[in-house]
Structures are given as C-alpha cells and as structure tokens.
Amino acid sequence: MNVTHPTPDPKNPIAKTSMVSRILSNLTFWVLIAIIAGVILGSYAPATAVKMEIIGKTFIEIIKLFIAPIIFLTIVLGISGMGDLKKVGRIGVKALFYFEVVSTFSLAIGILMAVLIQPGNIDKSHLQIENASKYTSAPAKGFSWMEFFLSNLTLQVLLVAILTGIILNYSKYRMVAVAGLGKVSKLVFTGLKYVMYLAPLGAFGGMAYTIGKFGLHTLVPLAKLMGTVYLTMGLFIFLVLGGIMRYYKMSIWKFIKYIKEELLLVLGTSSSESALPSIMQKLEKMGCSKSVVGLVVPTGYSFNLDGTSIYLSMSVIFLAQLYNVHLSAFEMVSIIGILMVTSKGAAGVTGSGFIVLASTLTAIHKIPVEGLAFLLGVDKFMSEARALTNIIGNGVATIVIARSEKEFHPEQLAEKKEEMPALRKKEEVITLNH
Numbered sequence: 001m002n003v004t005h006p007t008p009d010p011k012n013p014i015a016k017t018s019m020v021s022r023i024l025s026n027l028t029f030w031v032l033i034a035i036i037a038g039v040i041l042g043s044y045a046p047a048t049a050v051k052m053e054i055i056g057k058t059f060i061e062i063i064k065l066f067i068a069p070i071i072f073l074t075i076v077l078g079i080s081g082m083g084d085l086k087k088v089g090r091i092g093v094k095a096l097f098y099f100e101v102v103s104t105f106s107l108a109i110g111i112l113m114a115v116l117i118q119p120g121n122i123d124k125s126h127l128q129i130e131n132a133s134k135y136t137s138a139p140a141k142g143f144s145w146m147e148f149f150l151s152n153l154t155l156q157v158l159l160v161a162i163l164t165g166i167i168l169n170y171s172k173y174r175m176v177a178v179a180g181l182g183k184v185s186k187l188v189f190t191g192l193k194y195v196m197y198l199a200p201l202g203a204f205g206g207m208a209y210t211i212g213k214f215g216l217h218t219l220v221p222l223a224k225l226m227g228t229v230y231l232t233m234g235l236f237i238f239l240v241l242g243g244i245m246r247y248y249k250m251s252i253w254k255f256i257k258y259i260k261e262e263l264l265l266v267l268g269t270s271s272s273e274s275a276l277p278s279i280m281q282k283l284e285k286m287g288c289s290k291s292v293v294g295l296v297v298p299t300g301y302s303f304n305l306d307g308t309s310i311y312l313s314m315s316v317i318f319l320a321q322l323y324n325v326h327l328s329a330f331e332m333v334s335i336i337g338i339l340m341v342t343s344k345g346a347a348g349v350t351g352s353g354f355i356v357l358a359s360t361l362t363a364i365h366k367i368p369v370e371g372l373a374f375l376l377g378v379d380k381f382m383s384e385a386r387a388l389t390n391i392i393g394n395g396v397a398t399i400v401i402a403r404s405e406k407e408f409h410p411e412q413l414a415e416k417k418e419e420m421p422a423l424r425k426k427e428e429v430i431t432l433n434h
Contacts, residue, residue, distance in 0.1 A: 122222075
C-alpha cells in the first residue's frame with residue numbers, strides 16, 4: 001500500500017533532524033568550517049597556525065598522487081572508447097584555440113581594469129618590502145618550451161596517455177585492455193573519494209598557515225590592488241565566462257553552485273591542483289564525455305590560466321603606476337604579446353608567477369624589476385583568486401568544447417536525478433509502513 005508523503009514541515013522535529021543531518025554530512029559545510037577555524041587560529045595564534053602548514057601540504061601531496069593516474073586512465077579510456085582519432089585531434093586543436101582566445105581576453109581585461117582603477121597610484125613609502133632577490137638577481141631567461149614540458153608532469157602524462165590511447169585503438173587486445181583499465185579507474189576514484197574526506201583538514205592547514213605567516217595586517221597598504229584583482233576576476237567570471245555559458249543556454253551561477261566543494265577546497269589550500277581529480281569527476285557526472293574531460297582539463301591546467309593571466313597583466317601595470325612609468329598603447333599591447341607566451345610557464349610551480357613577471361619586466365626595459373618586492377607580501381592572499389578563476393575557467397572550457405563536439409549529455413545526469421526521488425520515496429514509504 002502506497003502512502004503519500006507530505007511536504008516536510010519546518011516545525012516538525014523529524015524534518016529538522018533530517019535537515020541537520022544533511023548539513024552535518026555535507027563535505028562543503030566542514031570545509032567551510034575548517035576555513036573559518038584556520039582564519040581564527042591564524043589571527044589569534046599565528047605561531048601555532050604556521051605549524052599547520054604541514055597538514056595542508058600533506059593533503060595536497062596525497063591529492064597529487066591521484067592526478068597522474070586519473071589523467072592517464074581518463075584519457076586512455078576516452079580515446080580508446082571514442083574510436084575516431086580525427087575527432088581526438090580536432091578536440092585538441094579546438095581546445096588550444098579556445099585557451100589562447102580566452103587567455104588573451106583575460107590579459108586585456110587585467111590591463112584595462114588596472115588602467116581604469118589605477119591601484120598603483122599610492123604612496124609606496126608605506127608599503128612592506130619583502131626580499132625579492134631570488135627573482136630579481138638571477139638573469140631572466142627566455143621562455144623555453146622544452147623546459148616547460150620537462151618541468152610539467154601533467155603534460156608528460158597527457159602525452160603518454162594520448163599515445164597509449166592511439167596505440168590501443170589499433171590493438172586487437174583493445175577490449176581486454178579497456179575492461180582492465182576500467183576496473184583500475186573505479187579503484188582509483190574510490191580511493192579519491194575516501195581521501196576527499198580529509199579535505200577539511202587540508203583547507204584548515206592551508207588557511208591557518210597563510211593567515212599566521214602573512215597576517216591580515218599586510219593587506220591594508222595594498223588593499224586597493226587586492227580589491228581591483230578580486231573585482232576584475234569577478235567581472236571576468238560573470239561577464240566573460242558567464243556570457244560564454246549563456247551562449248550555450250547554461251548558467252554560470254548553477255555551474256559554480258555545482259562545483260562549490262571544489263571551489264572551497266581551492267580557497268582553503270590556495271591550489272587549483274587540489275581539486276583537479278574531483279573536478280574531472282564532476283564534469284563527467286555533469287554530462288561531458290570522458291574523452292573531452294581527459295583532453296581539455298589537464299591541458300587547461302597548463303595553457304588556460306585565466307586567473308593567472310589577469311594577475312600578471314595587472315601586476316605589470318600596477319608596478320608601472322607605482323614607479324610613475326608611462327606606458328604607451330603599443331607597449332601595453334606588447335605586454336599582452338609577451339605574457340601570452342611567458343604566462344604558460346606559470347603553471348604548477350610555486351613562485352613561477354614571479355619568475356614570469358621578472359622576465360616580462362626585463363623585456364619591457366622600463367619598469368624596475370625590484371618592484372616585485374612590494375607584491376610578495378600580499379601575493380599569497382591573491383593566489384586564492386587566481387586559483388578559483390583558473391578552475392572555473394577550465395570547467396567552462398570543458399563544457400564549451402563538449403557542447404561544440406556534441407559530447408555533452410546532461411540527460412544522463414537528469415535520469416539519475418529522477419531516479420533518486422523515487423528511491424527516497426520508497427525508503428520513506430517503507431519507514432512509514434513500519
């Protein structure tokens with residue numbers, strides 16, 4: 001006998017208990033609590049908070065262990081399952097073209113906002129000066145694609161995975177290999193699921209260290225720069241990326257809500273790498289095909305750094321304003337051209353952003369490289385904005401490529417969602433009957 005389940009009443013203690021249990025079992029809730037706890041500890045016990053760095057670093061190192069196998073398995077299974085190698089090549093070329101166009105937009109927006117708001121028009125005598133000698137004393141080297149590739153594990157795994165997928169397509173043992181790799185993939189993602197339960201610890205350690213080490217007081221002198229960076233990144237996400245999503249009749253707000261756990265984790269750890277494995281999983285569940293996710297996301301982590309591009313272009317203009325250096329329109333266009341190449345080297349290596357800035361300033365020959373010392377104090381607080389923008393940008397890129405290749409199937413997710421209420425109703429009926 002079926003029993004109609006009434007709409008939950010907020011005054012009903014059973015409904016309240018159910019809501020509380022849902023909140024307490026939600027990972028996003030605990031990550032948010034961990035971030036708040038990290039800020040409190042860093043503010044009131046900085047010496048203790050700095051020691052929490054090991055917790056955040058350990059979590060990120062554990063997550064990094066999953067990055068290579070997940071990228072490899074996703075790409076190999078995606079390519080071997082697709083069968084059409086021409087399509088694989090087309091997706092790769094389309095992704096790189098998209099990255100270059102959107103990255104150029106982000107560089108231009110960074111410069112435009114810095115020119116309009118002028119965050120560098122402040123008295124630099126009151127700014128905290130850090131030691132930037134390791135970036136300014138070493139001679140700036142030209143960008144090397146070989147060095148970039150050899151220092152980037154993600155790209156190396158990407159190349160090996162693509163070659164393996166192509167070879168499997170021509171192998172008579174293809175089906176056996178795919179079945180075996182499929183089982184391994186399930187094991188890896190199951191392991192990741194359990195590791196993600198440690199996310200609140202990672203977020204707590206990362207945030208406590210940042211606040212304890214650098215202190216909120218360091219933000220005051222460069223508050224105008226920080227405000228401009230966060231405002232620009234917000235405009236880029238909601239106007240540029242939001243506009244792209246709207247073209248495909250999708251909502252950027254809904255997408256951000258969908259990946260809120262990953263965004264909070266990135267906010268806490270200041271590292272977009274910490275969310276790479278889970279964002280790939282989320283995009284697949286959303287409806288993007290395995291092949292597109294496998295090809296676009298790892299490549300995007302090296303070539304589609306929208307947040308980093310905005311920060312780098314804005315920093316150059318900020319330093320020019322700080323030293324009262326006038327830049328012509330041609331020189332600003334030249335900065336965009338230089339950063340289009342050098343910004344690619346800012347992926348995945350701590351401090352590489354400053355090396356890129358140093359080489360860019362050296363190439364311009366007008367802005368003192370020593371100005372980097374003024375940025376070191378607040379760079380850590382702006383890394384969150386960069387990482388958040390980078391991960392949202394790569395998510396949007398994956399959806400765009402999947403939609404354009406007709407490799408986006410949200411109906412699969414809709415079917416799962418339809419099944420869930422039915423299952424819940426059955427459970428409720430059973431409970432009420434008993």
